[in-house]
Amino acid sequence: MPELIISISGLRGIVGRNLHAETAARYGAVFGTFLRRSGRRGPVCLGRDSRPSGPMLASAVTAGLCSVGCEVIDLGIVTTPTVGILTRHVQAAGGVVITASHNPIEYNGIKLLLDNGIAPPKPQAEEIRSLYEQGAFDPVGSVECGRVRSADDPDTVHVEKVLAIVDRKQVRRAGFRVVLDSVNGAGGRPGVRLLRALGCEVVEVNTEPTGLFAHGAEPTAENLADLGRHVLEAKAHIGFAQDPDADRLAVVDAEGRYIGEEYTLALAAKVVLEDRVGPVAANLSTSRMIDDVAAAVGARVIRTPVGEANVAQAMVENECVIGGEGNGGVIDLRVGPVRDSLVAMALILQGMARSGQSIAALAEGIGRYDMTKLKFPADAEQARRILDRAGQMFADARVDTSDGCRFDLPDGWIHLRTSNTEPVMRAIVETDSPERTRHYVQAVERIRDEVQ
Numbered sequence: 001m002p003e004l005i006i007s008i009s010g011l012r013g014i015v016g017r018n019l020h021a022e023t024a025a026r027y028g029a030v031f032g033t034f035l036r037r038s039g040r041r042g043p044v045c046l047g048r049d050s051r052p053s054g055p056m057l058a059s060a061v062t063a064g065l066c067s068v069g070c071e072v073i074d075l076g077i078v079t080t081p082t083v084g085i086l087t088r089h090v091q092a093a094g095g096v097v098i099t100a101s102h103n104p105i106e107y108n109g110i111k112l113l114l115d116n117g118i119a120p121p122k123p124q125a126e127e128i129r130s131l132y133e134q135g136a137f138d139p140v141g142s143v144e145c146g147r148v149r150s151a152d153d154p155d156t157v158h159v160e161k162v163l164a165i166v167d168r169k170q171v172r173r174a175g176f177r178v179v180l181d182s183v184n185g186a187g188g189r190p191g192v193r194l195l196r197a198l199g200c201e202v203v204e205v206n207t208e209p210t211g212l213f214a215h216g217a218e219p220t221a222e223n224l225a226d227l228g229r230h231v232l233e234a235k236a237h238i239g240f241a242q243d244p245d246a247d248r249l250a251v252v253d254a255e256g257r258y259i260g261e262e263y264t265l266a267l268a269a270k271v272v273l274e275d276r277v278g279p280v281a282a283n284l285s286t287s288r289m290i291d292d293v294a295a296a297v298g299a300r301v302i303r304t305p306v307g308e309a310n311v312a313q314a315m316v317e318n319e320c321v322i323g324g325e326g327n328g329g330v331i332d333l334r335v336g337p338v339r340d341s342l343v344a345m346a347l348i349l350q351g352m353a354r355s356g357q358s359i360a361a362l363a364e365g366i367g368r369y370d371m372t373k374l375k376f377p378a379d380a381e382q383a384r385r386i387l388d389r390a391g392q393m394f395a396d397a398r399v400d401t402s403d404g405c406r407f408d409l410p411d412g413w414i415h416l417r418t419s420n421t422e423p424v425m426r427a428i429v430e431t432d433s434p435e436r437t438r439h440y441v442q443a444v445e446r447i448r449d450e451v452q
């Protein structure tokens, strides 16, 4: 049975097997205790994606938080970025999101945010984990127990913030027809509202937040064949696909072709950089397309270890104008410090309206690289040997060791890193051509076979 995973970004497990109401109540009590002990006194914003196990886990986390004296603001079914935005908006002590993101329906998870709307940095995450393992929390008496209240209209706060970063009139004038596939997750309702406010005719696919995912929940090509068909049938200008908690976005062009999640950040960044030149942040596994887009206007790209909190933190510290991750996650600090599919949709539509170009032409203008991702078993010792061996093999490369090893070569890059949650190594190779990518993939596979 897979273990209950407690990582930097929270806790994740299979409901009824290793993730129970009791687990969630304890985690809630521990998080509330951590917030109080660190001097954070405000309420805690709590939201969930649309999974059927959401209400059960949300009630349990709420009970845990109230038991240590935290007031809870219940946001109901909302996107993950909405929780980050509301946490800052109401000056809460922290936020909790009940979601397992793109994982199948059996899973659920509890993601924690500090008062700045960002997941706790490693030392604080370790402290919370250690409190959880010790069962250390500070219960309060009857009178001091936290109360629960509902937020008025969290979607409105979110949608208004996104509308404020684009030229609403310009997008409205373009009169786009858009297909939105929300996989019956949390993104449908605010997604449709945003698109309508931008004057789009919206064709809704799987926008009911039932949590019964109509197809594989990750917005990858193999899961989005139907979306392509809907776009063609509706003669739409573009198709958008969100993951269940709506922090990631994938794009389908007017011909029904999946453009690829790596394009989402590059397309959005290009639009922002046309208005304001400033630093950009992306993790080490993100395509070089972002470097090209930034270089075209003389902007600097800051590379961070993988993990949304690392990118968000770097953005705040360096006052980045845009940032995110290659898996379709775009962060704009004017809206919030969380990857946000609504931000990505608004910026991409702004790009189409401003340029008068189709989404296919805009993607074409950014260029094309060839990327392959591998994953194979490797324990800590094997991982260390693989990295050593790769260091010898790619001795001429520029090396970044802030998260595993990234080797930058004249014709591409290779990023080797271990997972935080399982004994596997991930390898990402990107070059100018399928031949060169295959060459490096084979080199990585040889090292893997030597070590195992």
Ligand code: MG
Binding pocket: 101, 102, 243, 244, 245, 246, 247, 248
């Ligand atoms: Mg997600």
